[in-house]
Amino acid sequence: MYGLKLPTDPRWANLASLSIEDILSDHAYCEQKATSTGITLIQQFSELDRLVEEVTPLVQEEWGHFRMVLDQLKKRNLKLGPQRKDYYVSALYDFLKKGGSREQQLLEKLLFSAMIEARSCERFRVLSLHIDDEELRSFYKNLMVSEAGHYRLFIDLATTYCGKETTMKRWEEFLEGEAEIMKNLELRGDRIH
8 A cells, every 4th residue: 555565464453452542542642743744844834835735724634633533532431641652753753864955855754744644544444444343443444545645645745846756766765664664663552653
């Protein structure tokens, strides 16, 4: 899916089923961070009209997803737990090329966001097929479709501002790097990533 080199082991959904409160809490914070990332992109690249125009509704949608996850917790009489370190995002951040031109910085940030959305979408697909909770299966199926659109938006923006050849070359490097990250991460059912 989306060129990801290492698919999620479907047994991950079984682990997630054991700790619905933890997986939903982690998911809520992922949506909150996606909202913040969108706002930061707008602030850092406010001169890019198309980026501002297209990322603004994404920010609203991500915040809506945060609220939807909170609703899922509330329906189950569960609490939003504390935010935990996201080892996946930290490792992916370490993969980013630092410095360079403004265009290179934009490319890195857009592809970083695209990768997180692609992996989230893939994980939501696994949950929609394999999690024990029927309502959550439907919930994650709907979110999977939305996340796919987000991934595509970031790739399209990178192509627009940085060129197709440059974007696709660096995206391939991201795919390889992300597979290595996934290979080295512990399979945990209490985390989206």
